[in-house]
Amino acid sequence: MVSAPLASVRSGAPAKERLRLWIRILRASRLIEAVLRERLKTRFDTTLPRFDVLSALDRAPEGMAMSDISRFLLVSNGNVTGIVERLVTDGLASRTKRDGDRRTSIIKLTPAGKEAFAAMAEAHERWVDELLGSLPEDEARALAGTLKTFESNWEGGV
Amino acid sequence: MVSAPLASVRSGAPAKERLRLWIRILRASRLIEAVLRERLKTRFDTTLPRFDVLSALDRAPEGMAMSDISRFLLVSNGNVTGIVERLVTDGLASRTKRDGDRRTSIIKLTPAGKEAFAAMAEAHERWVDELLGSLPEDEARALAGTLKTFESNWEGGV
DNA sequence: GTATGAAATTTTAAGGTTGAAATATATCCG
DNA sequence: CGGATATATTTCAACCTTAAAATTTCATAC
Numbered sequence: 496m497v498s499a500p501l502a503s504v505r506s507g508a509p510a511k512e513r514l515r516l517w518i519r520i521l522r523a524s525r526l527i528e529a530v531l532r533e534r535l536k537t538r539f540d541t542t543l544p545r546f547d548v549l550s551a552l553d554r555a556p557e558g559m560a561m562s563d564i565s566r567f568l569l570v571s572n573g574n575v576t577g578i579v580e581r582l583v584t585d586g587l588a589s590r591t592k593r594d595g596d597r598r599t600s601i602i603k604l605t606p607a608g609k610e611a612f613a614a615m616a617e618a619h620e621r622w623v624d625e626l627l628g629s630l631p632e633d634e635a636r637a638l639a640g641t642l643k644t645f646e647s648n649w650e651g652g653v
Numbered sequence: 654m655v656s657a658p659l660a661s662v663r664s665g666a667p668a669k670e671r672l673r674l675w676i677r678i679l680r681a682s683r684l685i686e687a688v689l690r691e692r693l694k695t696r697f698d699t700t701l702p703r704f705d706v707l708s709a710l711d712r713a714p715e716g717m718a719m720s721d722i723s724r725f726l727l728v729s730n731g732n733v734t735g736i737v738e739r740l741v742t743d744g745l746a747s748r749t750k751r752d753g754d755r756r757t758s759i760i761k762l763t764p765a766g767k768e769a770f771a772a773m774a775e776a777h778e779r780w781v782d783e784l785l786g787s788l789p790e791d792e793a794r795a796l797a798g799t800l801k802t803f804e805s806n807w808e809g810g811v
Numbered sequence: 812g813t814a815t816g817a818a819a820t821t822t823t824a825a826g827g828t829t830g831a832a833a834t835a836t837a838t839c840c841g
Numbered sequence: 842c843g844g845a846t847a848t849a850t851t852t853c854a855a856c857c858t859t860a861a862a863a864t865t866t867c868a869t870a871c
Contacts, residue, residue: 510782517781519800524682525727569683598819624668629806642677648787756849
C-alpha cells in the first residue's frame with residue numbers, strides 16, 4: 496500500500512460533491528426537456544428527437560451523412576435511421592447518394608424542412624430563454640464556460 | 654405597441670446566451686449518461702432507468718407509491734409500471750397493498766435489491782467522480798449552487 | 812483480380828418513454 | 842344511499858433508444 500486513493504487525497508469529500516452536481520445537472524436537463532417536448536408536441540406536432548435532427552441538418556446546408564448526424568447528436572446510428580426515415584416520409588428531409596461512395600447517404604433539409612425548422616427554432620429559442628430566465632446573465636455565462644471546458648476536456652481525457 | 658419585448662430589454666442578447674447554455678447542459682448530461690449507461694450494462698447487466706428506480710427506493714425504507722416514484726424521477730406513470738414490473742420479476746423490489754386504499758401499491762426494495770443497489774451505488778459514485786474529475790472543486794460547487802437555485806425557482810415559477 | 816479487412820448503414824431484439832384512454836377504487840355531497 | 846368527481850394505476854399505440862449482428866460497398870494488399 497503506497498497511498499490512500501487519489502480521490503480522497505485531492506480534498507475533503509469531492510466524490511459526494513460531484514455526485515450532487517451530477518444529480519442537479521440531470522434534473523435540470525430533464526425538467527427543461529420535458530417542457531420542450533410537450534410544447535413541440537402541442538404547438539408543432541413533432542418530437543424533440545426530430546427537432547434535434549432538423550437542427551443538425553439546418554447548420555449543414557451541404558448535407559450530412561447519417562454517421563455525422565449520430566456523432567453530432569450523441570445518439571446511436573440505428574437511432575438516426577428511423578428518425579430520418581420519418582422526416583423523409585414527411586417531406587422535411589431528402590436523401591441522395593454521394594458520388595463515388597454508394598455506402599453513404601447525404602441527408603439535407605428540403606425547402607419545406609427549412610421552413611418548418613425556422614418556425615420551430617424561433618419558438619424553441621424563446622422557450623429556452625423563458626425557462627432559463629431565472630438565471631442571471633453572468634451566472635449563465637459562467638456556467639456555459641465551465642461546461643464548455645468540461646466538454647473540451649472530454650475528447651482528450653475521460 | 655408599448656415597448657420592445659422584455660427579453661431584448663433585459664440586456665444585449667440574452668436569448669442566444671441562454672440557448673447556448675442549454676445546449677451545453679444537454680450535451681454534458683448526454684455525454685455522462687452514455688458512459689454511465691454503458692458501464693451499468695457491462696458491469697452490472699442493468700440499465701440506467703432501473704438504477705434510477707432502485708436509487709429512489711433506497712432513500713425510502715418505508716416504500717414508495719408508484720406515483721411517488723414517477724414524480725421523483727420526473728418520468729411518466731406508465732413508464733414506472735414497466736420498470737418496477739421487471740424489478741419485481743428479478744426479485745429486487747416488492748409490491749404490497751396499502752391498508753385502507755386498494756388503489757395504491759407500496760414498492761420497496763427486497764434485501765437482494767438493497768444489496769444489489771449498494772454495490773451499484775458505490776461504483777456509480779466513483780464513476781461520476783471520475784467523469785466530472787476535470788471540474789475544479791470550487792467550480793463544481795458554484796455550478797451546483799446555481800442549478801439548485803434554478804430548480805427551486807422552478808416550483809414557484811415556470 | 813481477388814481475398815481481406817475497414818467503413819457506412821440498416822436491421823433486429825429488447826427495453827424505455829410518452830400522452831391518452833381505460834380501469835378500479837375512494838371521496839364527497841345532496 | 843347513490844351519483845359525480847377525483848385519485849392511483851395500468852394499458853395501449855407510437856415512437857425513441859441502444860448494442861449487436863447483418864449487409865453493402867469500398868480500399869488495400871497481394
